[in-house]
Amino acid sequence: MAAATGICAVLLAILAAAPSARGLGRDEFPPGFLFGAATSAYQIEGAYLEDNKSLNNWDVFTHTRPGGIRDGRNGDVADDHYHRYMEDVEIMHNLGVNSYRFSISWSRILPRGRLGGVNSAGIAFYDRLIAALLQKGIEPFVTLNHFDVPHEMETRYGSWLGAGIREEFDYYADVCFRAFGDRVKYWTTFNEPNLFTKFAYLLGEYPPNHCSPPFGACNSGNSRREPYVAAHNILLSHAAAVNNYKKNYQAKQGGSIGIVVAMKWYEPLTNRTEDIRAARRALSFEVEWFLDPIFFGDYPREMREMLSANLPKFTPEEKKLMQNKVDFIGINQYTAIYARDCISLPCNIMTYEGNAMVLATGERDGVLIGKPTAFKGYYDVPQGMEQAVKYVNERYENTPVYVTENGYSQQSDNSVEDLINDVGRVNYLQGYLTSISSAVRKGANVRGYFVWSLIDNFEWGFGYTVRFGLYHVDFETQKRIPKTSAKWYRGFLAGAGPVDDQVQALKADS
Numbered sequence: 001m002a003a004a005t006g007i008c009a010v011l012l013a014i015l016a017a018a019p020s021a022r023g024l025g026r027d028e029f030p031p032g033f034l035f036g037a038a039t040s041a042y043q044i045e046g047a048y049l050e051d052n053k054s055l056n057n058w059d060v061f062t063h064t065r066p067g068g069i070r071d072g073r074n075g076d077v078a079d080d081h082y083h084r085y086m087e088d089v090e091i092m093h094n095l096g097v098n099s100y101r102f103s104i105s106w107s108r109i110l111p112r113g114r115l116g117g118v119n120s121a122g123i124a125f126y127d128r129l130i131a132a133l134l135q136k137g138i139e140p141f142v143t144l145n146h147f148d149v150p151h152e153m154e155t156r157y158g159s160w161l162g163a164g165i166r167e168e169f170d171y172y173a174d175v176c177f178r179a180f181g182d183r184v185k186y187w188t189t190f191n192e193p194n195l196f197t198k199f200a201y202l203l204g205e206y207p208p209n210h211c212s213p214p215f216g217a218c219n220s221g222n223s224r225r226e227p228y229v230a231a232h233n234i235l236l237s238h239a240a241a242v243n244n245y246k247k248n249y250q251a252k253q254g255g256s257i258g259i260v261v262a263m264k265w266y267e268p269l270t271n272r273t274e275d276i277r278a279a280r281r282a283l284s285f286e287v288e289w290f291l292d293p294i295f296f297g298d299y300p301r302e303m304r305e306m307l308s309a310n311l312p313k314f315t316p317e318e319k320k321l322m323q324n325k326v327d328f329i330g331i332n333q334y335t336a337i338y339a340r341d342c343i344s345l346p347c348n349i350m351t352y353e354g355n356a357m358v359l360a361t362g363e364r365d366g367v368l369i370g371k372p373t374a375f376k377g378y379y380d381v382p383q384g385m386e387q388a389v390k391y392v393n394e395r396y397e398n399t400p401v402y403v404t405e406n407g408y409s410q411q412s413d414n415s416v417e418d419l420i421n422d423v424g425r426v427n428y429l430q431g432y433l434t435s436i437s438s439a440v441r442k443g444a445n446v447r448g449y450f451v452w453s454l455i456d457n458f459e460w461g462f463g464y465t466v467r468f469g470l471y472h473v474d475f476e477t478q479k480r481i482p483k484t485s486a487k488w489y490r491g492f493l494a495g496a497g498p499v500d501d502q503v504q505a506l507k508a509d510s
C-alpha cells in the first residue's frame, strides 16, 4: 500500500511538472536514431594503476592537490567499472539503449606515450567491453580524449601547451583505430576541448592548474594566452587524427568521425543591441572557436579582433590540414543562460565567459531562466536545446548532430530515497527530448541522444558531491540501483510512451 502511494506520488509529480511531454514517444525520432547513455574513463573506471596503466593528469592532480576537489577525493576506484563492466553492460541492456558513449584512457593504452610500447592489457580491456556491448546489440560510440592525458605528456611537452603532443595524439588515435576500428563505427577525437581548456588554463581548476591574476592565483600560467595555445594544439591534433582516419581507415572500416563541443545556449539578458551582440559573441567564443577552424579554416573574426596576438595563427599548411571536415558534430547541451555585455557596462569578467567580455547570469529581474539544478549555473531550460541544434545545423552545413551529453545533477547529501526518486531528472530529460523531437520535426539533422550519465560517478572538481546518473551508485558497496529516471528511460525506449511504461516499470519493481 505504501509502495502504491509512493508510485502515485511520483507519477502525479511527473504529470504535473511536464504536461507537454506526456505524449513523447520514441517513434517520433527518425529510424536508426541512437539513444544511449554516456560516461568517461577517468570518471568511472577506477583500477588506478592496474594492468600497467600509468599515471594520468587527473591521478596526479587529485593526489597532489586534493583541495582542488570539493570532497578531496579522486578516481582511484570511482565506479570500479574496470572490474564491473559486464554488470554495467547488463544495466544498459536492461535500459534498452542501442548505443553507449564511453572514452578510452590514453594512459591505459600507451602508458609512456608513443615512445613506449602499446599496453596489451589496456587493449584487451576495451576489446572485452566492445565485445560485450556488441553482443547485446549496443553500438560503441567512442571518445578518444575526455580530459585525461598520460602524465608523461605533461612532463615532456607541458601537455597541450607543447606542439609535440600533436604527434603523440595522432599516434594514440592510430593505435585505437587499428585496434578497435573494425568494430567501432563512431569515433570522436575530443570531448569538450572548449570547456577543458578554460578550466585547465584560464580558471586553473583542472590539471595542470594553470591560471594568472586576476583570474586566479596559480603557480604558473597565463589566462589570457594559454587557453588559446592549448586549443590550437588540440585542433591540430584533432585534424591529424581525422586525416589519418579518413585516409587510412574509413574506407575499409566504414565508420565516421567527429568532435564534441560543450554548448550552452546564450540568451541576451535584455533587448539592448549590446546584449544581443554579447549573446552572439559568447557563442562564438564557445563553439565557433573550435568549429569554425574545422569547417572554415580559421578562428572567428571577432575572436581575432578581441584577442589579437594571444590567438595563435594557422600557417597555410595547417589550414590545409584542417580541411578534412568531420562527419558529425557532437554537442553537450545542458543549459541556457543569459548573456550581459561587459564592454558597454562594467562587470566581473574573471569568469568562464570573461575573455569574450560577457557576463553569464541565470537571473533576469529576479526571475531565474529555468529551474536550477544542483550544478551551479545549470538550469532546466529545454527550449535552449532546439535553438542550439538549429544554430549548429545552420552554421555548419547541416552536418549531422549528435547530442552527446544532456543530464541533470542532484546534490549527493540528499537521502538515498530522494536521490532514487529523481522526478526532477525525469522532467528534465522529457523536456529536452521533447525539444529535440520538435527540432527534428522542423527538419533538424539530429541523429542521436545520450543521457549523461549512465551511473553516478566522479564529477571532476565536484568529486562525488553531485550525481548525474540514471543509476544510483553506493560508492561503499558499488551497488547500482535504478533511479526513477532509469525506469522512465527504459519505458520511453520500449516505445509505449513514458507514463504508461513508468507505471509498468514501477509495478514490476514493487
Ligand code: BGC
Pocket: 040, 043, 191, 192, 195, 262, 332, 405, 452, 459, 460, 468
Ligand atoms: C563533461 C562530463 C561531465 C558533465 C557534467 C561535461 O562537461 O563532458 O565529463 O561530467 O559535463 O558536468
